Amino acid sequence: MPWETIEVPAGLPPPRPLAVRVQFIPAHHCFPEHAHRWNQMVYAISGALTVIAEGGSYVISPEQAVWLPVGVNHRVGSLLGAEFRSLWIEKEDGDGLPADGPTVFGVTPLLKALVIEAAEISGEEDHDGYAGRITRLIFDQLRRANPLPAALPWPREGVLSTLCEALYADPADPRGPEEWGRIVGMSPRTLARHFATETGMSLRSWRRRMRLFRAIELLAGGLGVTRTAMELGYGSTSAFVYAFRLEMGASPQAYMRGRGDDAHLA
Structure with a gap:
């Protein structure tokens, strides 16, 4: 399926000191490569984003965001659709945050809630200083955020x-390196070598991490644990729960309760 381009709005005013970009990105749509005169936090409150910036290419879930310093060329899109909530932050207010390139970091429930609130009150007059307090809390959270070694790496x-x-569209796809090698015109060994070079991990490890990303996405979207296990191609619910606990240190139910998003899990 080809990617469709979303136009970047022209003549955007600079943030003073913060602005929130609220937009739904449809499946297989992306912004063309561009850069800003201000800092940016690339984030989606639901769905996953694909981010390409300075040679890196990866997918981030709603538990992650990408910090882009001033002037970094980047391209952002979504494979399956995402609720985009991008923060634009004035150059001077990026002090104490990474300035030498893109950084992936974890998003706490508090930071997510602050981003949502900032979007809700965007454009309103700040008569009582409430918006200013929300902005300062966001800056505090960004400076306390923990950098992550990587999100889900992605070939460019x-x-x-x-x-x-x-594979992302159909995580239950059972085809292995031999079959995929025939499809893409490579031997299994060549495919493995090129994949490791592009992503820094084996195809097997990448698929395991990708399933985890999709699991969080499906659970947050309202799918129960059993249905999620089936969608991801696990042989049983218990196998999925075991794999999830191994990677995340908690069961799917416990993990989603920690996010405050467990009402639908069963």
């Missing part, structure tokens, strides 16, 4: 990117 382009898109 070509057949490997197409392969990853197919």
Whole structure:
């Protein structure tokens, strides 16, 4: 499925000191490569985003965001659709935050709630200083955020990117390296070598991490644990729960309760 381009609005005013961009990104849509004269926190409150910036390419979940310092060229899109909530932050207010390149970091429930509130009150007059307090809390949370070693790495382009898109769209796809090698015109060994070079991990490890990303996405979207296990291709609910606990240190139910998003889990 080809990607459709979303136009970047022209003549955007600079944030003073913070602005929130609220937009739904449809499936397989992306902004063209561009840069800003201000800092940016790339984030989605639901769905996953694909982010390409300064040679790195990865997918982030609603538990993660990407910090982009002033002037970093980047391209943002979504494979399956996402509720985009981008923070634009004035250059001077980026003090204490990474300035040498893109950084992936974890988003706490508090920071997520602050982003949502900032979007809700955007454009309103700040008569009582409430908006200013929300902004200061966001800055405090950003400076306390923990950098992550990586999100879900993603090949920049070509057949490997197409392969990853197919697996992301259908995590239950049972085809292994031999079959995928035939499809993309590589031997299994060549496929493994190129994939590791592009992503820094084996295809097997990438699929395991991708399933975790999709699990969080499906659970947050209202799917129960059993249905999520089936969608991801696990042989049983218990196998999915075991794999999730191994990666996240908690069961799906406990993990989602920690996010305050467990009312639908069963």
